[in-house]
Amino acid sequence: MANKVFELITEEAKRQSEGLEMIPSENYVSENVLKALGSILTNKYSEGFPGRRYYGGNEVIDKIENYAADLAKKLFKVPVVLVQSYSGSPANFALTMAVCKPGETVMGLSLSSGGHLTHGANLSFSSIFYNAVNYNVGTDWKIDFDELERLAKKHKPKLIWAGTTAYPFKLDYKRYADIADRVGATLVADISHVAGLIVGGVHSSPVDYVDIITTTTHKTLRGPRGAMIMVTEKGLKKDAEIKSKIEKAIIPGLQGGPHNNQTASIAVALEEASSDKFKQYAAQVVKNAQILAAELGSVSETHLILLPLVSYGYGMGYQAQYALEVAGITVNKNTIPAEPVSPFYPSGIRLGTPALTSRGMKEKEMIQIAKWIKQALEEIRGYDIPAEKEKRLEFLKEYKEKIHSNNNLLSIQKEIKEFTKRYPVPGI
Ligand SMILES: Cc1ncc(COP(=O)(O)O)c(C=O)c1O
Missing domain, CATH: 3.40.640.10 (Type I PLP-dependent aspartate aminotransferase-like (Major domain))
Structure with missing residues (x-):
């Protein structure tokens, strides 16, 4: 029975290696x-x-x-x-x-x-x-x-x-x-x-x-x-x-x-x-977040970016999170200040650089990643969350079915799989 668990751990290790982990509260430990x-x-x-x-x-x-x-x-x-x-x-x-x-x-x-x-x-x-x-x-x-x-x-x-x-x-x-x-x-x-x-x-x-x-x-x-x-x-x-x-x-x-x-x-x-190496790591986390934020048209003074998606449509956080996931980029949907829609269907995403930086990624890589994020977000246009609450679940089910096989997102996913091979994950 235990083999089943270890098979699943191997499957998760693959996911953590082949994609870009950008949830700002996550990291890779040594x-x-x-x-x-x-x-x-x-x-x-x-x-x-x-x-x-x-x-x-x-x-x-x-x-x-x-x-x-x-x-x-x-x-x-x-x-x-x-x-x-x-x-x-x-x-x-x-x-x-x-x-x-x-x-x-x-x-x-x-x-x-x-x-x-x-x-x-x-x-x-x-x-x-x-x-x-x-x-x-x-x-x-x-x-x-x-x-x-x-x-x-x-x-x-x-x-x-x-x-x-x-x-x-x-x-x-x-x-x-x-x-x-x-x-x-x-x-x-x-x-x-x-x-x-x-x-x-x-x-x-x-x-x-x-x-x-x-x-x-x-x-x-x-x-x-x-x-x-x-x-x-x-x-x-x-x-x-x-x-x-x-x-x-x-x-x-x-x-x-x-x-x-x-x-x-x-x-x-x-x-x-306590090491000097960690100081360099922390400085790079912030540098990376600042570059990434600037490329995405936002700002950051820390490791984290809160990206509003109102220019893409109404209540786009969930759709963005899923489209990015299909492309191999893990972020989380997030409310934005004075959230116009709801906590379940928020209008932004939250992303960060601690985990990417632990893999050795720097400014150059952030510019490439910002490009992929912007390309992926283009695919959510037109998929605004319905204003009628009772239509939302059905809408998202259909949205996921369509986006799941979106060729532009799948080709980004392929590029990211190749890209991430150059950045070993600590501990895996
Ligand atoms: C500021 C802050 N405090 C507390 C917590 C809670 O930590 P945990 O998820 O370990 O309970 C979090 C987690 O996201 C956090 O961001």
Whole structure:
């Protein structure tokens, strides 16, 4: 039976090698990150924290967890790091539990402006168990700090999130801190998307401005799926008990035993991110995004591009995602600020360069890739999403049948298969 799984893994490895992976929250990890993740450390139970476990036999596990935290402390220049959260969303849940009582107010960037679900979106724990207030971007697509300040003064949030998931600009953490300090809120930077860029020195660090930082480890940081919660000096000064509050929120609040194989794999990624080679990588990720954005008629200050498709027609995000997939380019459909259609049939796509850069692609390759993207997008013209909601599912079914065998897209796919042979995938 297990053979079936390995056959499928081989099939997925082929997909990841032969196409252009451009989802900005994805990356390729190194062989060593994979090795640690697939190691015997998965066999061990270690509820608790180093030196304070509920199970015996954790001498080595303690060393691994301490080593991972120490590496992160040095890399991000923070005094406290916790590495046990299973992933970004549970880390944000634990952090919210540590800072807020149920029903208290949290403020975050709205989903449609590029915020994350866990920062106060509908249907997320963050709005089910807490009073969520959202701020937005303005017409220039940048955070509307005037609105943020107005809302903060009015609602007096306990916690303000400074973090994004579909936002192509750098964040002004000082501006956030000015507002949070004035209303007495705990300021948390969720740097999931830009952690690798911060370590690489190509994105400003929030360390001097915020109280707490959360991050996933699997995006620009090039680690396994996982997360870290860090407390800054400012955060410790504000609340000397914050570390133990976060620990209690992780276990017993939210989780049981940590995933030790994941912790070890995070440590390997942090070792790799400490190198000069990683700094060059991060700089290239941003350079590549800027070139790609310019070629597509957009802008980026990070690793990510949010491309509006309104010039191609009405509600074209889904159609673009599928046409690009047929051509061998993986992106995701995304709402754009002031989304005119709906989150399910949005008007843009989100794409990025972390994974392509991990394969060694540079400016020249970005120009070629932009050409393919523009060619592929020509094929979606005329396929506007029907204004009548009940016709949409049937329309998309027919659209996919037609586009699936579109010769222009299939010929791009062939070219990309040839092209990608020159750029080996780490770990495959
Ligand atoms: C800013 C931000 N925070 C949190 C998360 C959640 O991470 P996970 O998918 O690991 O739960 C994401 C994931 O996309 C993110 O972009």
